[in-house]
Amino acid sequence: MERVYLDNNATTMVDPLVTEAMQPFFTQMYGNPNSLHSFGTEVHPYMGIALDRLYAGINASDEDDIIITSCASEGNNNVIKSVYFDCFMNHRKMQMITSAIEHPSVSQVYLFLEKLGVDVKWLPVNSQGIIDPEELKAAIDPDRTALVSIMWANNETGLINPVKEYAEICHENGVKLHIDGVQAVGKIPVDMQDVRADYLTFSAHKFHGPKGVGGLYVRKNANLIPLLHGGEQMGGLRAGTVDTPYMIGMGLAMELAVKNIEYENKEVRRLRNKLEDALLDIDDVEVIGERSLRTPNTILASFRGVEGEAFLWDLNQKGVAASTGSACSSESLESNPTFVAMDIGSDLSHTGMRFSLSRYTTEDEIDYAIDAVKTSVKRLREISSTGDKGYI
Amino acid sequence: MAKNDLIGGALWEHYSDKVSERMNNPKYMGEITEEEAAKKGAKLIVADFGADSCGDAVRLFWMVDPETDIILDSKYKSFGCGTAIASSDVTAELCIGKTVDEAVKITNIDVEKALRDEPDKPAVPPQKMHCSVMAYDVIKKAASLYKNVDMSAFEEEEIVCECARVSLSTIKEVIKLNDLHTVDEITQYTKAGAFCKSCIKPGGHEERKHHLEDILRDTRAEMERDRLNKSSEDLSFSELTLIQKHKKIEEVIEDSILPVLNADGGSLEVVDMKEVDEFTDIYIRYKGACAGCAASRTGTYEAISDALKKNADVSVRVHIL
Numbered sequence: 001m002e003r004v005y006l007d008n009n010a011t012t013m014v015d016p017l018v019t020e021a022m023q024p025f026f027t028q029m030y031g032n033p034n035s036l037h038s039f040g041t042e043v044h045p046y047m048g049i050a051l052d053r054l055y056a057g058i059n060a061s062d063e064d065d066i067i068i069t070s071c072a073s074e075g076n077n078n079v080i081k082s083v084y085f086d087c088f089m090n091h092r093k094m095q096m097i098t099s100a101i102e103h104p105s106v107s108q109v110y111l112f113l114e115k116l117g118v119d120v121k122w123l124p125v126n127s128q129g130i131i132d133p134e135e136l137k138a139a140i141d142p143d144r145t146a147l148v149s150i151m152w153a154n155n156e157t158g159l160i161n162p163v164k165e166y167a168e169i170c171h172e173n174g175v176k177l178h179i180d181g182v183q184a185v186g187k188i189p190v191d192m193q194d195v196r197a198d199y200l201t202f203s204a205h206k207f208h209g210p211k212g213v214g215g216l217y218v219r220k221n222a223n224l225i226p227l228l229h230g231g232e233q234m235g236g237l238r239a240g241t242v243d244t245p246y247m248i249g250m251g252l253a254m255e256l257a258v259k260n261i262e263y264e265n266k267e268v269r270r271l272r273n274k275l276e277d278a279l280l281d282i283d284d285v286e287v288i289g290e291r292s293l294r295t296p297n298t299i300l301a302s303f304r305g306v307e308g309e310a311f312l313w314d315l316n317q318k319g320v321a322a323s324t325g326s327a328c329s330s331e332s333l334e335s336n337p338t339f340v341a342m343d344i345g346s347d348l349s350h351t352g353m354r355f356s357l358s359r360y361t362t363e364d365e366i367d368y369a370i371d372a373v374k375t376s377v378k379r380l381r382e383i384s385s386t387g388d389k390g391y392i
Numbered sequence: 393m394a395k396n397d398l399i400g401g402a403l404w405e406h407y408s409d410k411v412s413e414r415m416n417n418p419k420y421m422g423e424i425t426e427e428e429a430a431k432k433g434a435k436l437i438v439a440d441f442g443a444d445s446c447g448d449a450v451r452l453f454w455m456v457d458p459e460t461d462i463i464l465d466s467k468y469k470s471f472g473c474g475t476a477i478a479s480s481d482v483t484a485e486l487c488i489g490k491t492v493d494e495a496v497k498i499t500n501i502d503v504e505k506a507l508r509d510e511p512d513k514p515a516v517p518p519q520k521m522h523c524s525v526m527a528y529d530v531i532k533k534a535a536s537l538y539k540n541v542d543m544s545a546f547e548e549e550e551i552v553c554e555c556a557r558v559s560l561s562t563i564k565e566v567i568k569l570n571d572l573h574t575v576d577e578i579t580q581y582t583k584a585g586a587f588c589k590s591c592i593k594p595g596g597h598e599e600r601k602h603h604l605e606d607i608l609r610d611t612r613a614e615m616e617r618d619r620l621n622k623s624s625e626d627l628s629f630s631e632l633t634l635i636q637k638h639k640k641i642e643e644v645i646e647d648s649i650l651p652v653l654n655a656d657g658g659s660l661e662v663v664d665m666k667e668v669d670e671f672t673d674i675y676i677r678y679k680g681a682c683a684g685c686a687a688s689r690t691g692t693y694e695a696i697s698d699a700l701k702k703n704a705d706v707s708v709r710v711h712i713l
Contacts, residue, residue, distance in 0.1 A: 350448075
C-alpha cells in the first residue's frame with residue numbers, strides 16, 4: 001500500500017546525510033568528550049563544527065549559549081523553571097505571561113507553577129489566530145512580570161506570531177522573553193540578532209534531525225539555572241554526558257534545513273497551496289488562518305460533518321498520515337487547547353485535521369492525498385448527512 | 393502506570409476487528425422514509441440524540457409494527473468517531489426483531505459486548521466505552537417517542553457511571569460495606585470511573601449530575617455521623633474518640649472514685665490524657681487532703697487504677713503528677 005506522510009509537524013524523516021554523519025560517533029569516535037585522553041578529545045572538533053552550524057543556523061552570537069538538550073520539552077521546562085527558581089531564591093516578582101495556544105511543555109509547566117502560587121496570565125489569540133502584541137503590552141506589569149513565554153509558530157495552525165515585536169515590548173519593560181521555536185526552525189528564517197529574545201528552544205526531529213536531541217538558546221546575560229544538576233557538561237548548565245552523535249546529527253540537520261529554507265518557502269509552499277486549494281474545493285471546508293501568516297508547510301482545516309478521529313482512521317486506511325486534535329482521538333478525551341482557543345465557529349474541536357508537509361513531500365503524494373481526502377470526506381458525510389443536505 | 397502504559401498512541405490497537413469492520417463497512421447506515429414504513433403498515437420513529445461533550449450525534453430510525461410493537465427494521469445516521477459509528481451500527485442491528493420493550497433493555501454494555509472478538513477482551517479501550525453510551529440513550533429516546541412518554545420513564549435508578557452503568561445506590565452500598573476511602577477503590581470494586589472518567593469529578597469530558605469524589609465524601613460523612621450517633625455504650629473503649637474516652641474516664645472518676653476520696657476530704661482532677669500505642673495514659677493531680685497523703689502513691693493510687701481498668705478499660709494507665 002502506498003503511504004503518504006503529511007504529519008511533519010509531529011516529526012520528520014531524518015535526512016540520510018544526517019544519519020550517515022552520525023555513524024562514526026557510535027563505533028569509532030565514541031569517547032566521552034569530558035575525558036582528557038584522545039578518545040575523548042578527538043570528538044571535540046566535530047562538536048565544535050556542530051555548534052558552529054547551530055549558531056549560524058539561528059544567527060546566535062558567540063557570547064550566547066546553545067545548550068544541547070534532549071528535546072524542546074526539556075528546554076521549555078528548563079527556561080520556565082529556571083526563572084521560577086530564580087524568583088524563589090531572590091524573593092522576586094512572580095508573575096509570568098504565556099498564551100492559550102502553547103505546546104503542553106510550556107502550558108503544563110505554567111499550570112504546575114500556578115499550583116505553586118505563581119500568578120500566570122494567559123493571553124488569548126485574536127480573530128486571526130495571532131497573539132496581539134498590544135495584549136502582551138497590556139498584560140505586562142514591569143514590577144512583577146518575570147517571564148513571557150510565547151511560541152514563534154503554532155504547531156497546529158502554522159500561524160506565525162510577531163515575535164520581534166514581543167521582544168521589543170519585553171525589553172522596554174525589562175522582562176525576559178522565552179520563545180518556543182520548534183515549529184519555526186527550518187520552516188522560516190530564525191535570526192536571533194533580529195529577534196532579541198532571551199531564550200529560544202528547538203528540536204532536531206522537527207527539521208529532519210534525529211529524535212531525542214534539541215537546543216536551548218540562552219542570550220548572553222540571560223540567567224539559566226540548570227534543570228539537571230550533577231555535571232560540568234555544557235558549561236555546567238546541563239548535566240549528563242553529551243550525546244555526541246545526536247548533537248553532531250542535529251548540527252548537520254540545522255545546516256541542511258537552513259540551506260533548504262528557500263526550497264521550503266517556494267516548492268513546499270507550492271505543494272501545500274495545491275493541497276489547500278483542493279481541500280477548499282470540497283463543500284463546507286474551512287482553513288484556519290491567512291495563508292500568508294502561516295509556515296509554508298501547514299494546513300489546519302475543518303471539514304463539516306466529518307469527525308476528526310473517523311477521518312484520521314479513513315485516511316490511515318488509505319495510507320495517508322495526518323493529525324487531528326479531536327477530543328475523541330486523545331487518550332484523555334480532552335480537546336486540543338489550541339483548537340479550543342482558535343475555535344471560530346467551525347467546530348474545530350471535532351472536525352479539525354492538520355496536514356503538514358516537508359521538503360520530502362512530492363507532487364504525486366499530494367495528488368494521492370487529495371484523492372484520499374475526497375473519498376474519505378464523501379464516505380463519512382454519507383454516514384452523517386441528512387435528507388435535507390445538512391449534517392446531523 | 394506500568395510497562396503497558398509507557399508507549400503512547402495505542403488507541404486504535406485496542407479496537408477489536410469487529411469495530412474496524414463496522415467502521416469500514418457499516419451495514420445499517422442509512423435512513424428509513426415515511427413511504428417505506430407506510431408500505432409495511434408500520435410506524436416510523438426518528439430519534440435524535442447528541443452528546444454535547446463530544447459533539448457526537450446519532451439519529452436512529454425504527455420501523456415498528458403497531459400491532460406487535462416489533463421493530464421490523466432499523467437504520468441510523470451518525471456524526472462521531474469510529475467507535476461511535478461502529479456502536480450505532482450494532483445498536484441498529486440489535487434492535488431489529490425485538491419489541492420496543494425488549495429494545496429498551498439493550499444497554500451500552502450489550503453493544504460493546506456485541507463488538508468483541510473474544511468474549512473476555514473488551515472491544516474498545518476504556519475511554520472509548522463512553523462512545524457506546526449514546527447508542528443506549530438513543531434507543532430510550534426512540535422508545536419514548538413510540539410510547540409517547542418521557543425518556544426518564546425508562547431509567548429505573550440513578551446512574552452515576554454511564555459507561556459501566558453503575559448506580560448511585562450501588563456505589564454508596566459498596567463504600568459502606570467495604571469501608572472504602574478512595575475513588576480508586578470504588579473503581580476497583582464497581583468499575584465506575586474506569587472508562588471516560590467524567591463521573592469522577594466535575595470538569596471531565598462529559599457533564600454529570602453525580603461525581604464519585606462527592607459521593608465518597610458525602611457517604612464517608614454519613615458513615616461518620618452514623619458512627620457518632622451510635623451511643624458510646626454500643627462501642628468498645630478502643631473504638632471511642634479521644635473526647636468520648638475522656639467522658640468515660642470522667643464518668644468513672646465521678647461515680648466510683650471521687651465519692652471515696654471526698655469522704656476523706658480529698659479530691660483529684662484529670663490534667664491530661666494521651667493515646668500511646670494501645671494504652672490510654674491518664675495524668676491526674678491530687679487535690680485537698682489527698683495532695684499530701686502517704687497512701688496517695690500506694691493504696692489510693694492502686695484503687696484508682698483498678699477502678700479505671702475495671703469500669704473504663706484495661707488499657708488505661710494512671711500517672712500522678
